[in-house]
Amino acid sequence: MGINLNDLLRHYRSHIFEDYQVETPHTGVISYKVQDGQTVEGPSGEWLQRPGTLLYIIEREKNVKKMYTSWNGQVTGIRPDLEGHFVEAGEVVLSIRHRLDKNEIIDRILTQVLNILRAPQQARYFLSSDISAKLGKHPECRIAIEPGDEIVIMSLMKRDTAISYKEASGVLYKVYFRSGDIVEQGSPLLGICPSDRLQYVQEVVQRIRTDWENM
Amino acid sequence: MADSGKLLSQLADRISYLIDIKGSSAWINLKELQDRVQGLRHSLFEIKEADLYNEIDRIEDRVSFMEDRVAKKLSPAEIVNIVRSVQRFTLIDILENVYDSYTELGGEGECNLDPAVVVARATISRRVKNKLYSHQVMVIGHEKGRGEEYRNGGCAKPWGNDKALRYMMVAETEGIPIHFFIFTPGSYPVEDYPGAAQQIARNIYVMARLRVPMVSFISEGGSGGAEAIGLSDFRLMGSRGYYSVISPEGAAAIEGKIREGEKVPKDLIEHCATQLKITASDNLKLGTIDRIVEEPPLGAKREDYAFFRRLRYEMLRATDEIVLKTKNFRAFRAYALRRQTEEGKNVPEDFDVAISWNLTELEIDRLLELRSKKYREMGKDFFLKKSKGLAQRFRRAKDLASRGYYELRYGLLRPHHRNVQKVIEEVSSEGSVFFKKVTEPVRAAYDFVFPQPKRPAKVVSSEGSDRRSIFAEEWEPYLSPLANEDRTVTCPNASKYGCMDLWVPDLYGEFCGVCPNCGHHFPLEYQWYLKNLFDKDSVREFNNHIASSNPLGFRGFDARLRRDIRRTGRMSSIITFDARVFGIRLVVAMLFSNFRGGTVGAAEGEKFVRACDIAKTTRRPFLAYVHTTGGIRIQEGTLGVVQMPKCTLAVREYIESGGLYIVVYDNNSYAGPVASFLGCSLYQFGIRSSRIGFAGPRVIRETTGRNVPPGYHSAKNALRRGHIQGIWDRREFRKNLYDALMTMGGHNLYYR
Incomplete structure (x- = not known):
């Protein structure tokens, strides 16, 4: 990257x-x-x-x-x-x-570092059932995503279309919408962090959260 | 010692009740007395028994003296405090003590659709000459206590009122009387489906013609919330209850122009409570209730069994009276009932008569007639008639003549004309089928020998050929005076849709007050509609002589009324008139903003009812155009509130006689009128950018503690919630109205 x-x-x-x-x-x-x-x-x-x-x-x-x-x-x-x-x-x-406050800096960094999946058009979006089930049980868990995985379902005009992930494999780091929300075209849906960067990203985010003022 | 503990506990309750009534413990030395009782309760076993009882006696004497003193001079604000006290009786107490047995319907306790509304099937009995007679009734009411945290203080949510309505209809199916008990400070103001205002309107609309006797008892009657289950054939009220158009705090906030979050001065609340005439005796004088049920001097509490006995007696007696009024032969029983009443204030052990509450169809019709008459009479003496004797006589003669003419034309001639037309139609259809059978073989043979080229069939318009174009402008349009200003304004949606600034002469002239980019409608004066909506010179106003007044003598209101009359040149906030839209004649009632914010009082209600009656007599469609309405006029108190059932009754009678009633909301339409005679219409529309609802955002925030999103009351959201059937553009109002009249009225307009 x-x-x-x-x-x-x-x-x-x-x-x-x-x-x-x-x-x-x-x-x-x-x-x-x-x-x-x-x-x-x-x-x-x-x-x-x-x-x-x-x-x-x-x-x-x-x-x-x-x-x-x-x-x-x-x-x-x-x-x-x-x-x-x-x-x-x-x-x-x-x-x-x-x-800029801490959250704004984290958001800006994540937008540049993560692979962002954006809404292809304005529609109602749902997380795929397995991701949703896993997050339901353990909200903090990191779910591995591979290219070709169907991760989001777009519901429009009574038709459900599965949206596949096409970038490099990684873990689901951030969900930008609530399942069932109507999301505007181009708005971020999910942020996937490449596996090799995960630890480093987590450390940076943690560091910003705890002592950005002293950095 | 055990007794002394009980005595002290009772004394503590009595003192805390006095504190509730006075609003604080600062009155005389209530605080000191309370401390003394608390002290005694803590040191119960450390004091000698004789000393303890002496001290209890002394405190009791003091408390009794104070109670007498408070009872002698109860102010309206203190009566409000009595009603709101936690020690006051509630509906469950009534169900347990007034009725013999009951079964709660629609859920129990907190497992309930809306715990603020309790519905029960109950039996109530009476003894006549040592024989017991039981009656089945449906009891519907608000419950304030017994689980206050989920009862919402007796504020019924829309679905609670819907539940009440469902069981009213059950009672109608079963033919049993309904007893209503009103214990509500007001309805819970949310617009979620079915919507506070719209549901109350539906309730009143159904109750207007519910075919069973109904009695209501008011303890706390808070405006629209009370009316949702308050329209009845006989209205009782507790002597220490209150019935008001608005809470004294709400009235004080409006009168004192108190900003949100600021504390309302106590003096102002007391002043408003007095001015609003909310007590039982005031309401009896105004004619908004029928009888007062006496309570103990400081109001009935949960264990006042003597009061429950009286209430039981009064409920039976009121139901008897309603039933008897519908009977042809009632002289002796009515006399017996009257004699019983005159006997004294004590509740008799036995009833003199047993009256069956079953009604025949004829008696039910009479019941509905009496109900209609009762509500039509309400508030009739509380508006002014500004016309001279001669003009009045001339108007009466004209009314009589037109009634006679329309009765002859539509009541006698029209049915015969229709019957003859129907017979002719059927005979000609039969004839054509017969003729076809005879001539068909001959025609087939002729066609075979001399074949004819096929021609397209002629199109026959069912609407007739003389329909004019609805797009054609027939006269020079009226120009709003707002357009005479050389400046620009910004559309409120400019940041969202990038609307350009609008030059005022263009906006209020060519654009009819509509932003050409986003379609936002800027408010326009009501005259614009009078001139542009109806055919030229077709508007004929009537009942202009009915004028608003200050029936309660609300301090300072006369001057405000005079100012509005001078400013607008009108006597009330409603204009009623005949008009035409593309040749279709209709009757219109228009509430407009310039006069007391389009609020409804006794004069407005009367004009609306008369307009309904004229529409009914002349067999014309009836349009209620709401330029703006701010609700019921608070300065007229419950005289304003009773306009809700009164006008809804008139509307119901008009619709049932075959009329078409259309409501169009513009600008702001809130509160009582929407929750009654407007919201009950089967066809409601909103002009774009209008707001429709029950209570404004501030009231919702203050009563529910919930913030409402921007656009909560918008016409778009009202459409989403199913409160209105469509949103009209102002520029196409005339065309849409015409279409609506034709679509819903059909070719043979409006009368079945």
């Missing part, structure tokens, strides 16, 4: 922040509602129904539009010269410096 886990770790250690640039959706007069260095919260609630912190207001044709943040983090790069002025569409008005 040519992926060096140490390099990945090093990369995330040196790039613990991600900067998201906030652009204007259209032209208008903007007025900031946050200041540089201010901490902002992203959407919250069980269904992310509560909007995040109000960043700025943009007004066009007497239409006052409130723009909220989609990420947690700190506000940087506010441009005071734009305050109260007309801006073009796509103008970067500020950035949110988001600190």
Whole structure:
């Protein structure tokens, strides 16, 4: 696969922040509602129904539009010269410096290291019966997957289609959906870890979980 | 010593009951008394017996004095506390003490479809001249106690109300009376199938014409939850019960505009409890109940056997009265029953008469008539009639004339006309078959000798040739005043579907308030529908003289009412009118948002009932278009609540006489009206982007502790749950309405 886990770790250690640039959706007069260095919260609630912190207001044709943040983090790069002025569409008005948490780093590493089986189309997905039975008995067990194994069943229009695994053999490391859920096309279903990397991946994940802050 | 332990335990119960009533132990020195009793219980064997009994006597005197003092001046809020006390009697106590024997149906205890609703077949007996007479009854009610953790405090879930309905129908099949016992703070507000509102509506709809006598007893009557099993021929209420449109806390939160999570001030709750007129005596004055069953001064508890005896007597007497009213020969028995009542407050040992509760078909018809009359009379004196004497007389004369005309046209002439048509049709069919048999051999021979080329058969339209195009615009459309603003607005789905900002004159003009990208419907004023939905100049309003009032004298409500009348130029939140849609004449009731949020009170209920009656008389389809309704108007208290059964009864009678009733929801439709006369319609539709439900998200969160996902009340979800039959686009409302009228009404519109 040519992926060096140490390099990945090093990369995330040196790039613990991600900067998201906030652009204007259209032209208008903007007025900031946050200041540089201010901490902002992203959407919250069980269904992310509560909007995040109000960043700025943009007004066009007497239409006052409130723009909220989609990420947690700190506000940087506010441009005071734009305050109260007309801006073009796509103008970067500020950035949110988001600190990656442990789970986000693990997710990013796993996406690069594991063989990800993605949903071929939007449908209802089930784990194959033997995998489901094994996970039902021992949720933490590592199930060996060989190329050609039917691991997921796609149920669409009253027709069940078995989906086979085609990559190198490995163990089932992560299940991204709940059996019976409707999954959108392209979303990850399963993550399979090649056998030779398993131990190393587990160690790295464990290490991130326990002492990422000290690393 | 054993006795002293029992006495102390009783005293502790009495003190804790007083604390329940007063809402805290801070009143006078209840806390100190409670501590003293606790102290005595702990040191029971360390004190001399004589000293102990002296101390118990002293405390008892003090407690009795306090009880008298509380009983003398019970406020409505304290009555609410009595009803909610854990020491108050519950349905199981009634089943055990009022009835001779009972068998619980539909599950027992926690192994029950909905433990908050208890159904039982029971026997109740009376003694007449040393002879015992037993009656079979179906008992349906809410259970608050005996396993509070799974009873949900008596809040019936939709499937609990469904269970109640199933056994009501069993009672109807078996022809036995039903005794309802209402102990609910309100229905459990979930939309899961069958849906809180829709199930209550179904219950009321069925109860409106249930062919058995029904008696209900109210201890805690919380609005819609109570109505689900509350429509009955005789309504009793405990003297220390309450019957209300909303809990005092809920009313206080609305009145005080309290934000979610904030504490509602106690004074405001007490103020609202007083203003809502929730006590038994208030309800008797308003005519929403028929009789009060006296309880002990501080309310009946679980061991008040004298009260159970009285309740048994009152249930028997109420059922007797219902049954007797349906009889042709009842003078002596009615006199005996009346005499028995007048004898005094004590419950007699023996009954003077034994009345059989079996009814003949004719008597059942009379029972239904009386039920209809009873509910139609409710709240009739509590709205204003703003018309002069002459206009009133003219209106009456017009009503009489039109009733006579339609009775003649549809009641007398139409059946004969149909019969003659049927005979002609049959004779001509017979003739054509006979003629064919005779001429067929000759024709076959002719065709053989002179063969003819085959021609395609002519298509004959069954609809007639004069049907106009339903897409044609026949007049200049009405333009919403919202369009007179030079600005843009953002579609709420812009982030999801990438909708562009919309220029207001376009949005409210050409686009009819609909986002051209995602189809989101922006709210439009009700006038838009009046002008665009019906044929030009076809709207003829009626009963405009019926005006909303402030029947309970709710403080500050008069000013709000005046403001809305001035602002809208209308007297109530409902407009009733005749109109045409592509030539089809129909009667419409329209609830609109600008007047008290489309809430329903006595005036609105009366106008709705009259519109139903007009539709019935004129044999026209009836459309209820709900621009918005916020539920029952809380400032009218139970006078508003009784509009639920009253209007549902009118709807049921209209549908049974052969009418077509269609409901269309727009914007927001919640609570009482949806849980009664709207939700009972067989054909319900929603305009896109509308919300339909029983209680709003905040109420659901506060009562159930559950969060509801965004879009929980959306029309789409209502369709998924089977609450509505379809979602209509506003731009095609007129066409869809026409189609619905033609499809469901058929060619010979609406009257069988």
